[in-house]
Amino acid sequence: METAITKSLKAGGKKLTKARKAILAVLEGNTLPVTVAEVHAGLVKARVGVDLVTVYRNLAMLQELGLVNAVGFHEGQMRYEVVHGRAHHHHIQCRSCGKIVDLMLCPLKKLTKLIEEQTRFSVDGHALEFFGWCPQCR
Amino acid sequence: METAITKSLKAGGKKLTKARKAILAVLEGNTLPVTVAEVHAGLVKARVGVDLVTVYRNLAMLQELGLVNAVGFHEGQMRYEVVHGRAHHHHIQCRSCGKIVDLMLCPLKKLTKLIEEQTRFSVDGHALEFFGWCPQCR
DNA sequence: CTCTTACTTGCAGACCGTTTGCATTTACCA
DNA sequence: TGGTAAATGCAAACGGTCTGCAAGTAAGAG
Numbered sequence: 001m002e003t004a005i006t007k008s009l010k011a012g013g014k015k016l017t018k019a020r021k022a023i024l025a026v027l028e029g030n031t032l033p034v035t036v037a038e039v040h041a042g043l044v045k046a047r048v049g050v051d052l053v054t055v056y057r058n059l060a061m062l063q064e065l066g067l068v069n070a071v072g073f074h075e076g077q078m079r080y081e082v083v084h085g086r087a088h089h090h091h092i093q094c095r096s097c098g099k100i101v102d103l104m105l106c107p108l109k110k111l112t113k114l115i116e117e118q119t120r121f122s123v124d125g126h127a128l129e130f131f132g133w134c135p136q137c138r
Numbered sequence: 139m140e141t142a143i144t145k146s147l148k149a150g151g152k153k154l155t156k157a158r159k160a161i162l163a164v165l166e167g168n169t170l171p172v173t174v175a176e177v178h179a180g181l182v183k184a185r186v187g188v189d190l191v192t193v194y195r196n197l198a199m200l201q202e203l204g205l206v207n208a209v210g211f212h213e214g215q216m217r218y219e220v221v222h223g224r225a226h227h228h229h230i231q232c233r234s235c236g237k238i239v240d241l242m243l244c245p246l247k248k249l250t251k252l253i254e255e256q257t258r259f260s261v262d263g264h265a266l267e268f269f270g271w272c273p274q275c276r
Numbered sequence: 277c278t279c280t281t282a283c284t285t286g287c288a289g290a291c292c293g294t295t296t297g298c299a300t301t302t303a304c305c306a
Numbered sequence: 307t308g309g310t311a312a313a314t315g316c317a318a319a320c321g322g323t324c325t326g327c328a329a330g331t332a333a334g335a336g
Contacts, residue, residue, distance in 0.1 A: 003261075005268045009237040013283080014283080014284095015283060015284070015331080015332045015333070017283090017284065017285080017331075018330070018331090018332095019284080019285070020284090035322095036322080036323085037322085039255045042263065045325095048222065049286095050285085050286095051285070051286050052323095053285080053286070053287080053323090053325090054284080054285055055287075056322090056323065056324075057284085057285085057324090058284095060324095070212065072210060072245065073265075074170070074210045074216065074265065074301090076293090076294080076321075076322070077321085077322060077323090078212065078322090078323095081240045083199070084189050085266070086239065087302090088241075092253060092257055092259055094259065101171055101257050101259070103253060103257070105249070105252075107164045107245050107246065107249055108245065110294075111243070111245055112242075112268075115230060115241060115243075115268060117201065117268075118241070119230055119239050119241070119272075120272075120273040120276045121239070121268075121270040121271060121272050121273070121276070122248045122271045123228055123230065123269070123270040123313075124269060124271070125161070125268070125269045125270070126266065126267065126268045127211075127212065127266070128264065128265070129264065129265045129269045130250075130253060130259075130261055130263070130264045131261070131262060131264065131265070132254075132259040132260050132261040132263070133259060133260045133262070133325080134257075135257050136261070138259070138260045141308050143285075151311090151312080152312080153302080153303045153304070153311090153312060153313070153315060154303075154304095155302070155312090155314080156302090156303095157313080157314070158313090165295065173293095174293080175293085176295085180334090188315095189313085189314070190294095190316055190317075191294090191295080191296090191315070191316080192313080192315075194293090194294065195295090195313080195314085196313090198295095212322080214292080214293070214322090215292085215293060215294090216293090216294095219317095229308080277310105277335100278309080278335105278336095279334105279335085279336085280333100280334095280335085280336100281332105281333095281334095281335105282318090282331105282332095282333095282334105283330105283331085283333100284329100284330075284331070285319085285328105285329085285330070285331085286327105286329085286330090287327095287328095287329105288325105288326095288327100289324105289325085289328105290323105290324080290325075290326100290328090291322105291323080291324070291325090292320095292321105292322095292323085292324100293320105293321095293322090293323105294319105294320080294321085294322105295318105295319080295320070295321100296318085296319075296320090297317095297318090297319095298315105298316095298317100299313105299314105299315095300313100300314080300315085300318095301307095301312105301313080301314070301322105302311105302312085302313070302314080303310105303311095303312080304309105304311095304312095305308105305309095305310095305311105306307100306308090306309090306310105306330085
């Protein structure tokens with residue numbers, strides 16, 4: 001099967017290994033961004049023997065190919081989510097229980113041009129996360 | 139001298155120690171957010187003997203009192219900046235050289251209410267950082 | 277189909293930012 | 307000035323992430 005993802009892998013000179021398939025399957029089974037440990041736990045549960053290091057290496061690779069997004073909530077670890085087929089969006093995390101919810105919005109498109117004029121940087125991305133208390137914890 | 143900061147410390151039951159004064163002095167000498175290691179290096183340069191652990195503990199404490207802001211660029215470490223007297227703002231960092239520039243803007247005030255309606259979270263903060271290439275690196 | 281080679285993986289261990297425990301020191305108030 | 311809670315330094319642990327290297331494997335060439 002030639003999915004968009006396998007196509008990108010091939011284009012990047014990457015092989016479609018058993019580990020890679022399993023990691024992608026775990027990622028695609030989660031709507032919300034997951035930690036490396038969570039991906040690894042998902043592999044264990046699926047009875048796929050893949051080393052934690054391999055998960056790190058593959059997530060880094062998938063991120064470089066633009067197939068996966070890294071999201072950080074200043075938890076001391078990163079989270080990852082698949083990009084394919086999803087609109088650009090952001091998240092909110094509960095300060096109490098850590099729950100994460102998708103926010104299908106982004107107010108920053110217009111701002112980029114303004115920032116480029118002000119700073120003379122060429123802007124190519126942004127990180128935006130919200131924090132608060134979820135209905136259960138507030 | 140009774141500055142706004144010393145007042146806040148006293149209100150929090152905190153003592154104004156030599157280490158604390160020195161740490162605050164380093165922070166106030168920097169407009170841009172600095173790492174813990176940079177604060178510590180600043181103390182060494184100022185010939186003030188303060189342990190790295192003490193820097194960590196004080197920055198955490200200052201953050202809890204709301205005197206200091208934590209900023210993360212997904213570098214594997216946090217950065218800190220003093221809040222006092224500065225307007226709420228964000229930053230952009232160069233992906234190549236790591237240079238950081240202040241952005242004296244925030245487009246998110248209106249959005250908060252919308253998010254609260256959509257998610258039923260009570261929103262109490264956000265992290266917004268931009269990335270790109272600075273004039274020297276682009 | 278098998279050969280070949282570049283890409284991948286697992287394992288062990290290093291690395292680095294951050295945190296903790298505990299004994300000692302210090303700021304501050306009565 | 308003396309007593310006490312808070313703060314510090316040191317050593318050591320911790321957790322997430324990365325690296326080196328030898329062994330394993332996907333995938334195109336023939």
